[in-house]
Amino acid sequence: MAFDKILVLDDQIIIRKSLEAQLSSRGYSVTTAKTIAEAEVLLNQDQFDMMFLDFRLPDGKGTDLLEKIADLPNSPLTVIITGHGTIESAVNCIQLGAFDYVVKPWTLDQLNVIIKKAEAFSQLLKVNQYFSNQLQKNSEILGLSSTIRHLRQLIKKVAATEATVLITGENGTGKELVARELFRLSPRAKKPYIRVNCAAISENLIESEFFGHEKGAFTGAAQRREGRFELANNGTILLDEIGEIHPSLQVKLLRVLQEREFERVGGNKSIKINVRVIATTNRDLQKAVEKGEFREDLYYRLNVFPIFVPPLRERREDIELLADNFLQSHTRKHGIKLSGFSEPAMERLLDHNWPGNVRELENTIERSVILSESGQSVKEEALGLMPRKNFQRVSSPKSVPKDCALEDSSNGANGEEDFDLALLDDVPEFLSLDALEKEHIFRALGKTKGKRNQAASLLNISTRTLRNKLKQYRLEGAMPF
Ligand SMILES: Nc1ncnc2c1ncn2[C@@H]1O[C@H](COP(=O)(O)OP(=O)(O)OP(=O)(O)O)[C@@H](O)[C@H]1O
Ligand SMILES: [Mg+2]
Structure with missing residues (x-):
């Protein structure tokens, strides 16, 4: 993490001038201060990446300032300037949060090493902060059930x-x-x-x-x-x-x-x-x-x-809250303004059996956000879910011919008892075989999280056949994802 601004706090003009010259020649923007009071004003006004801090100052000890800035967010990494006689005290400063110390008189190489180390350390801190923020994000478990x-x-x-x-x-x-x-x-x-x-x-x-x-x-x-x-x-x-x-x-x-x-x-x-x-x-x-x-x-x-x-199907009360939440986050993500879900769309969401649970719901909403017209509500068709009225729920897997079960638990996961949309003999005539095939394929892909070879093997067809069918759907504009 390349530094930009460095503050030098020392009451000796010779130290201030030499550090300023050495650091400026390396491209850093350097500000100097003679007293703790001056430094405090500067630290409040601006954000510094690093600070060189004298141990003894006219209005106090360097450690006083260290203590004051310890809790500041974005406080600079501090290097204590010390003479041979005060190395022990400089080490104490490290216990108080200073990053390192430099002993007078230093060479340019020593200075370079310290800055390089400080820059690498600062990057590690920032990377750590980034991951920890990622971890906190989206961590709320939503649900009212x-x-x-x-x-x-x-x-x-x-x-x-x-x-x-x-x-x-x-x-x-x-x-x-x-x-x-x-x-x-x-x-x-x-x-x-x-x-x-x-x-x-x-x-x-x-x-x-x-x-x-x-x-x-x-x-x-x-x-x-x-x-x-x-x-x-x-x-x-x-x-x-x-x-x-x-x-x-x-x-x-x-x-x-x-x-x-x-x-x-x-x-x-x-x-x-x-x-x-x-x-x-x-x-x-x-x-x-x-x-x-x-x-x-x-x-x-x-x-x-x-x-x-x-599973989500056993806590349907949570669907609306989750759907609204995902709608909000995905409209923001894609920069699309939508006015919520249409009534039939929400009914469809509440009615679906969600074999892929919350992840499937989130993917469905994201897809529908992309497919919806800006300024309008999300329509049922944008969800890409098969109308449930064309299917009938069956209570026991035994009554479903094995080949027709749309929800296959190939890995023996929980929920294998509950078949969602099983094709029955009395499927209305208007449901085309093509539409059924599409739904079946999309669900297999949903189950395998989009992995085509696994979906193909679930469907008992070759990956190539699956690829060709998806290509065809894309040409027809029927790909929901
Ligand atoms: N109650 C919830 N509230 C908000 N978001 C949720 C909730 N449950 C799951 N999610 C979201 O759904 C997605 C899937 O969740 P997660 O990855 O934790 O599931 P999982 O059970 O580990 O899935 P898998 O078994 O496939 O690894 C994530 O994006 C997660 O943030
Ligand atoms: Mg997981």
Whole structure:
């Protein structure tokens, strides 16, 4: 992070002048002050990236100013100017929040090193701030239903503890959001929050991702690297989609959970850590245990405090609030002004079964915002949802011919009992086969989050056939996303 403005506070004119000359020649804009009082005025007027601060000043000690600016947002990184006799006091200043100290007389190279270090540190702080802001954004769990109210209370209670939490629920229900909220409300909120997506990391890399590796541990391990557990030390680790973790790693994970200790890949030194563990899964882990796919001991270690996030169709009272909220955020994002939902559109939203839950609702709203005319309301057609009147809900999956079930739970996730729109014999004649096919394809894509090969395999067609059909729909202007 290249600095721009630097403040020099010293009562000796020779120091002020030499620093000013050295720093200006490097392109920094330098302001000088002789007293703490003068510096305070300048600090209130302007924002400085860095400050060189003399230790003894006519109207007080440098430490007095350090204490005053400690709580200011955007206070400058401070370097104490010190002589040999006062190095010890300068070190004390670092305890009070100074970044570093420079000993008189300094060389140009020493000055350069300090500024470079300060710039790198300032960038790290800003990056950290950026990620922490990202984390806070969209972290509110919206919902008025009693289940969501209960969920919020539960989160508050468990957040205060150190208990390992296992969050379960279908795709898109908000498990990650719940995990973030648990972190945000916990005593560890100011400490690191590290997420590992267990489903996204290949089997041969995951051990090193979790525990890090030593230099030369395997081909390509050019240097030592800390794993996510080490990065999360003193903070929280989120093991996202833990159900996907390979059995070979389950044993190693169990040991960390039990002993809070591990070794880097290729290393033999035990590393102790203090982390709070949160895990999520959309798999029925108990069933996975029964099938021998998930270790029972690991399951019990994770399932200390289970939190279930209910599917959206079981809390329909929340749909309107969520839809309005997503409408607001996406109209802002796309710079489109809309006057809400038309009545039929809202009815359609309330009526849909949302197999992809809140994520599907959000995607539907974003799509509809893009497709709607500025200044008007969102019309039913813009939602791209199949009119429900053409379908009929069936109560039991057994009554649905297998091929006709529109909602397939290929991964054994929760909710497989509840078929949403199942094609029945009495579908009205006016429903074209084309329209049905389109809806079926879009829903498969919704379920696989847009992944075409997975959708194609759900639909039992080749990826190429799927691609051609999508191309055709796009030509017809019928692509809802
Ligand atoms: N109650 C809620 N209020 C506001 N936004 C929500 C709510 N629940 C979910 N969302 C939003 O829906 C999207 C999906 O949520 P999230 O990623 O937490 O789901 P998930 O259960 O982890 O899904 P998956 O199993 O697919 O990983 C996110 O953008 C999230 O912010
Ligand atoms: Mg998730």
